[in-house]
Amino acid sequence: MTIHEIENQLVDEFAAFDDWLDKYDLILDMGKSLPPIDPKYKTDQFIISGCQSKVWLHAEYREGKVFFTADSDAIITKGIVSMLVSVLSGQTPDAIQFADLSFIDQIGLKEHLSPTRSNGLASMVKQMKLYAMVFKMKS
């Protein structure tokens, strides 16, 4: 699926819920489907530190595509991380670099990606795009 198709799917899933607490229940579920990161990458070297919760991110390049694994010590953050990974993982560096990730805004989670939110997610997106750029330059 393209980035856009996955984004739309997520937006539809969230549209089914009206109450914020239900939306967050869904986010928690999403966290559970995040592919586990290899424990050897859960070190400071792979940490994206926000002020409040920690995110670990690892990327691999295979056959022209970038694959991400990640984790967080906060469950809501992990849920959102999981969405970002499901949207961007397995895509080409070009697609990743140009993704505008507007689904976050459409779902109403924009606050989580604002740089002032200081929970590391804005830096996480930056880091994912940086990986994509580096893999592209190397290949």
Next chain:
Amino acid sequence: MSFDIQSVRADFPILSQTIYKRPLIYFDNAATTQKPLQVIHAISKYYEEDNCNIHRGVHYLSVKATEAFEEARKEIREFINATSTHEVIFTKGASESLNLVAASFGKKFLKPGDEVITTIMEHHSNFVPWQIICAEKGATLKIANILPNGELDLEHLYSLISEHTKIIAITHVSNVLGTINPVKEIISYAHRQGIPVLVDGAQGVSHISVDVTDLDCDFYCFSGHKMYGPMGIGVLYGKEKWLEELPPYQSGGEMVKDVNIERTTYNELPFKFEAGTPNVEGVMGLRAAVQYLKNLGMDEIHAYEDSLLKHAVERFSSICDMRFFGTAPSKASLVSFLIGDIHPFDAGTIIDKMGIAVRTGHHCAQPLIDHFGIPGTVRASFAFYNTIEEIEKLADAVSRVKTMFR
């Protein structure tokens, strides 16, 4: 209760709004308090009728604004019972007051081998400025510990004092634990050994009646915005003998007496420490806030807030898995907690969606949070406009968080 909570709440229009389709409950008062109409009106009145640069002009408006500004200084002097108005310096806030003392005191009095004592429960604003000036001067910063219940370990504090100790900088009330430190006792102990004491009163003035003369502190710092006044205005109280000795912190207009090419002489107190055009609207707002607090009565406020705290502690203790940080017997009205192992960010996000503003994270007191070995806490800090019903709603939200993250 001598407290008419409904009429008090009517003074705070911001409290009557709805967020996420739920009535707003504001429990982030330790970060900043809301402002009553009296404060808001004082600021707009100032701009509508009195705005002018002060201490400079001879014309009508300038004289009027200057008088109001100096009248405000008198009211604040009275509020904290300082001896003289020129011991009341207007700053941007507690942080600036603390930076001013650390920088000016350090410049004049610290040399290699000297020691400054502070505590593990300080806000970064009363920690980092001392760390910086100590590093610059080759002095050592010593840190007093706390007991498991969040009380200051007085024995440890006293054991740190030596002939090299130049100043003790300590918070009146901890913004994370709520602990009210026995500052009067500490000051008298330190003074017997000739050591001055600075008190960070950012969390003190809004909760308890503060009398700097009775405390006998050498410096007392606080912010307007945490005591129902505007942002960007704060106070440094300092004993005259210290303020006379300290070198100026910033320079510019207003703080000088005479400037010529060779040499500048400084203005007298308090103007020596008030370089540039001051925040006059802030001072007008702060004055209105002080009047508001005086009207309600600090003792009445303390009693009411204490009843909120007691209720909260009792109610939350009945929820299993609650972990409290800071259970000192003498405590301001806030609770810092974790729900089992649930990350404070997760808890705070859900509590927010239930319409309740709490603070999560390290609360600008990282050394303290590291001391507990936790990622942060959830903090609900109460003000006199909060109610028992609101605390009940927070308890419901906590239960909800528990089920969500089980």
